[in-house]
Amino acid sequence: MTGRPPPIVVAHQVTKRFNSVRALNGVSLSIDPGMVQCIIGPSGSGKSTFLRCLNQIEKIDGGAILIDGELIGYRQVGNALRALSDAEIARQRLATGMVFQRFNLFHHMTALENIIEGPVTVLRRPRREAIAEAMDLLARVGLTDKRDSYPIEMSGGQQQRVAIARALAMRPRIMLFDEPTSALDPELVGEVLAVMRDLARSGMTMIVVTHELGFAREVAQDVVFMDRGEIVEQGPPSQVLLNPQHGRTREFISAVLT
Amino acid sequence: MTGQPAARPVSAELERLVGLSIVPRRHYGRWVAAAIILLLFAWVVKAFAEGQIAWKVVGQFLTAPAILNGLVNTVIMTACAMALGIVLGVLFAIMYMSPNPVLRGSALFYIWFFRGTPLLLQLLLWFNLALVFPRIGIPGLIEFRTIDVITPFVATLLGLGMNQGAYTAEVVRSGILSVEVGQTEAAKSIGMTRLTTLRRIILPQAMRVIIPPVGNEFISMVKLTSIASVIQYSEILRNAQTIYYANARVIELLIVAAIWYLAVVTLLQIGQFFLERYFSRGRGERRARHKASPGNGAGGQP
Ligand SMILES: Nc1ncnc2c1ncn2[C@@H]1O[C@H](COP(=O)(O)OP(=O)(O)O)[C@@H](O)[C@H]1O
Ligand SMILES: [Mg+2]
Numbered sequence: 001m002t003g004r005p006p007p008i009v010v011a012h013q014v015t016k017r018f019n020s021v022r023a024l025n026g027v028s029l030s031i032d033p034g035m036v037q038c039i040i041g042p043s044g045s046g047k048s049t050f051l052r053c054l055n056q057i058e059k060i061d062g063g064a065i066l067i068d069g070e071l072i073g074y075r076q077v078g079n080a081l082r083a084l085s086d087a088e089i090a091r092q093r094l095a096t097g098m099v100f101q102r103f104n105l106f107h108h109m110t111a112l113e114n115i116i117e118g119p120v121t122v123l124r125r126p127r128r129e130a131i132a133e134a135m136d137l138l139a140r141v142g143l144t145d146k147r148d149s150y151p152i153e154m155s156g157g158q159q160q161r162v163a164i165a166r167a168l169a170m171r172p173r174i175m176l177f178d179e180p181t182s183a184l185d186p187e188l189v190g191e192v193l194a195v196m197r198d199l200a201r202s203g204m205t206m207i208v209v210t211h212e213l214g215f216a217r218e219v220a221q222d223v224v225f226m227d228r229g230e231i232v233e234q235g236p237p238s239q240v241l242l243n244p245q246h247g248r249t250r251e252f253i254s255a256v257l258t
Numbered sequence: 259m260t261g262q263p264a265a266r267p268v269s270a271e272l273e274r275l276v277g278l279s280i281v282p283r284r285h286y287g288r289w290v291a292a293a294i295i296l297l298l299f300a301w302v303v304k305a306f307a308e309g310q311i312a313w314k315v316v317g318q319f320l321t322a323p324a325i326l327n328g329l330v331n332t333v334i335m336t337a338c339a340m341a342l343g344i345v346l347g348v349l350f351a352i353m354y355m356s357p358n359p360v361l362r363g364s365a366l367f368y369i370w371f372f373r374g375t376p377l378l379l380q381l382l383l384w385f386n387l388a389l390v391f392p393r394i395g396i397p398g399l400i401e402f403r404t405i406d407v408i409t410p411f412v413a414t415l416l417g418l419g420m421n422q423g424a425y426t427a428e429v430v431r432s433g434i435l436s437v438e439v440g441q442t443e444a445a446k447s448i449g450m451t452r453l454t455t456l457r458r459i460i461l462p463q464a465m466r467v468i469i470p471p472v473g474n475e476f477i478s479m480v481k482l483t484s485i486a487s488v489i490q491y492s493e494i495l496r497n498a499q500t501i502y503y504a505n506a507r508v509i510e511l512l513i514v515a516a517i518w519y520l521a522v523v524t525l526l527q528i529g530q531f532f533l534e535r536y537f538s539r540g541r542g543e544r545r546a547r548h549k550a551s552p553g554n555g556a557g558g559q560p
Contacts, residue, residue: 057443090451102439108462108540118448121458150540163444170448189522 006069008174009054010204014063016049016229023049025229026063031222033173035112036206037158038237041226042252044061047209048101050226054207055096056089067095067217068173069113090122097167101179103159105151114148118170129167137165141195143212149150157188161195179206211256217241223248300458315510319501320517328497329518335414335483335493336522340476342419347426353455354431365427372424378485381417384408414486429471433464446537449453465537473530477523 009031016024023046031037039047052058056063056073065072072092074081084092105114115134119125135201140142141161151159160180167175175194181189193215200206200219210216216237218224223240225233225248233249244250319325353365372380387394388404395401408416437460445455487496498511 052443055447057446083529086451090446091444094449096447098446102440102446104438104444105443106444106459106463113263117458118450121454122449122529152540164439164446166444251504 007031007034008068010064011050011054011064011205011246012064012066014048014050014065015061016052016053017061024053024241027231028063029224029227029228029231031205031207033205034203035222036208036220038199038220038223039207039209039226039231040211040213040216040223040240040252042255045226046229047226049176049229051098051209054174055093055098056174057098057244059177059231067092070095085129087120088228090209094122094170095173097170097172097175099160099163099167099175099177099180101182103151103163105159105166105185107151107162110148110150111143111154111165114151114162115166117170118166120192123170125196128142134165134169136164137168140168140198142191156184157187157191160184160192164192164199174207177206177210179209179211181210181212213241213253213256225252227252268476274320274439284321309509311509311513312507313510315507316513316517319358319498319507319511319514322355322501324501324512325494325514325518326368326498328492328494330481331491332364332480332493332495333522334477335486335491336480338415339418339483340387340472340479342421343426343475343479344389346420346423348461349428350423351428351430351434355434367414369424372421377417377421377482378488380421381489383483385410387413387414393519400457410439410489410491411487413489414483414491417452418482418486419441425475426472428470430464433466433468434460436467437463459475466534469488469534473526473533479525479528481519487540527539 002142009025009029012030012052014024014027015022025046027046027050031193032223039050041047049058053060056065059073070091070092071081073089074083076082077086109117111132112134115137116127119130119133120127125190135144135147138147141164143158143161145181146158146162148156149158151162151189154162164175164180180196181192184192189212193212196206196208197219208216210218220237223235223237225232225240225244225246227248233244233246239245240249240255244253291383350368353361356362356365387407387408391404393401394404394407411454434456440460441463443457445459450458481493483493484495485492487499490496492500495515498515502508502511
């Protein structure tokens, strides 16, 4: 056990409910730095909710999440946990970058403006510097010529790549992807997956909710299968995807493949 | 026709149809309506031309100092009241949507009261505030006699501005609601606080929905300022009245005022057009590119 770095994300017995719906029912997962973790599972199984809890778009009802060793959402004061302020939560969110299924680019900003918005407004970096870095990021996702395009003027694949660049501009330690290719026309999926592959190769810690089993098999070190708010099965892709132990996993995988 | 295959006869028939000349449909109803409207219009023009209207007087008073002074006061009041209304509107819309029940409650009360009572009544209330609070200020530190503070200008500004705020709050709120939650989530995900998100992401996009009704209200406000004549604020209509009480040129001075109102409103409409175009950027119509885009590398230009 010596020499192994501590996990960068630890979720312990996380529960989250929406009224009567138990979206997460005691989810525990620990992720090492530099690792690509894929999450698969049927619709409504709580995959998005889990990612949204990790970057505190949703508040968890029970359990605990540590990111980089820091408890998120709360601070221990004596024997009690105090909820953090809006500003403190905003600061904690800087550790994670999020890529959404529907891109969620800021509609009123060009590609470049989308990318520099966080660095300039939140991190208070000099605009000139932010622009230079944004141009590097645009080059990295292959969209240098789209710097002045508004989201509406770009294809879904291009928007998603700008969204990835926007998240990367904040220099997060962990990138969260919530079905990043599910809203794309089939011929555009490849270009987004290529960017993600490249990112994984660069050593970024990534948690990816996806139905792209090929991508999961190729890039992920670990895959979890979720169903009804629980982790049903976890293991290397060769096991979970090719030789699943649980009936529900098998059912799901054959359903996705057909 | 006979039971034969009809290919040839049909195409001959088509040839013949194509050869016919087209006579447009006659819209008799429209002609009648247009004739009636033109008649009415001619009658009104004739009435004005032959009536006791001295157009020279209109021309003469169009730039009279009292009229121009009233015009300036009208414009200033419109601008100040709208500014107050928009600031209050944004403030109360945000309070209304706040999770804090006290903030929410006060916003609800404000909107309820100022939308629920006539503007004229509110104006009179402000103007007569001294009857309720003879002195205002911080007791023992600075105090003023209310009568000195609440001038016709201040009373009008408070009346129009606070009333406008109640309406604008609802407009701003619907504008904010029109922005998808995904935008807020994306803003959070890059570490923005609630207020930064509002300022940088939500409000600029809500503007697209907010500007058209607020533009309308701006235009209404120009005309609404005339109500302030009841509490002796000397806006353009009141000054016109003062003049015609003296010289009995009633219609002429009303026309003078009307011309100025129309002029101001026209300017505002032009401004609204450009504002709407600015805030709809990234939606629908593509704006003109400022620079040829393909492959112009990392310029430092924002
Ligand atoms: N904001 C919400 N309000 C109410 N129910 C929700 C909300 N978000 C998610 N849920 C419910 O939680 C469950 C898990 O949803 P989700 O995490 O989106 O699943 P997945 O991403 O795996 O499809 C579903 O039953 C869904 O209906
Ligand atoms: Mg989902």
